[in-house]
Amino acid sequence: MPKPRRSLDWGFPRWRGYGSSREAASVRLCDRHGCDEPGNCPAPKAPNSPDRWYFCQQHAAEYNSKWDYFEGLDKAEREERARTERRDNSGYAEASHYGWAGAGDGSRSQDEMRALGVLELEADADFVAIKKAWREKAKTVHPDVKPGDKDAAAEFQKLQLAYEVLKAAEERREWKG
Template sequence: MAKARRSNDWGFPRWRGYGSSREATNVRLCDRHGCEEKGDCPAPKAPNSPDRWYFCQKHAAEYNSKWDYFEGLDKAEKEARAKSERQESAGYAEASHYGWTGSGDGSRSADEMRALDLLELEADADHAAVKKAYREKAKLVHPDVKPGDKEAAAEFQKLQVAYEVLKIAEVRREWKG
């Protein structure tokens, strides 16, 4: 009688890699006719259906590009479904300010992003665009142009603060780099 050999897969350290077992593994192929790629991207066959197609990445992207979540619904049903979806996800939108990232590439602070929003600029705006936008907006609400208008004066002060924040950040970036 042959002595049973101990497997290399016991204990620590593992003497063989984690994906290197010798048993055959089942690989599901893409459900697209004629495709021989691995089908690891599930896609629903119909709205609210548990049945799934399994496509390769290429065919999943093709399938999803044509997918209409509201297909087959009339206008009132579409609006009702969209409204319920917004209500269900409202908590996520409300808590979005807790996220690690916001718009932009991460190189700007939250104060800088608020200043850019006030000047109606994109997150990647350079200092020349900031200066131009500030001057255009400041000309409209300057106290010399609108004397005695408290709202215009408050808006002008907001623009000044926004410009200062962005100017200081630009100087800091130049100094560091």
């Protein structure tokens, strides 16, 4: 008779990997009819209701795009709810003064940091310095200055792309705030 094999679940440390159990894992499917994706994004069925739909990411995004927070409220109730939300969230706006928000502290994306590297600037450079560095470098490799030079043309394109990335980021920052 063969010797019984010991389970790998005994003692510490556990001898098998976590999450590698043999029993079937239950997965909640998306509540959208016909969707077989996992439904791991809860969404309220109605305003102020504890009942939830569980959608996949795609259907949750579709559902939320049509969501109206003030649906079913008359004008006075809408104004009261908006006033309450502003009051409750005003502390966050006041506390933003103490937060880190300057350039060079993680507020720039990786693309922006690469673009700053192309222009040989520090992470905390403001847009005036960016524009100045771009103009100085672009003047040296511009196709009108060096016609027919493929390396200069490639360098100019790289500088132009870096400037466009940083300009778009600056416009986004101005738009937000």
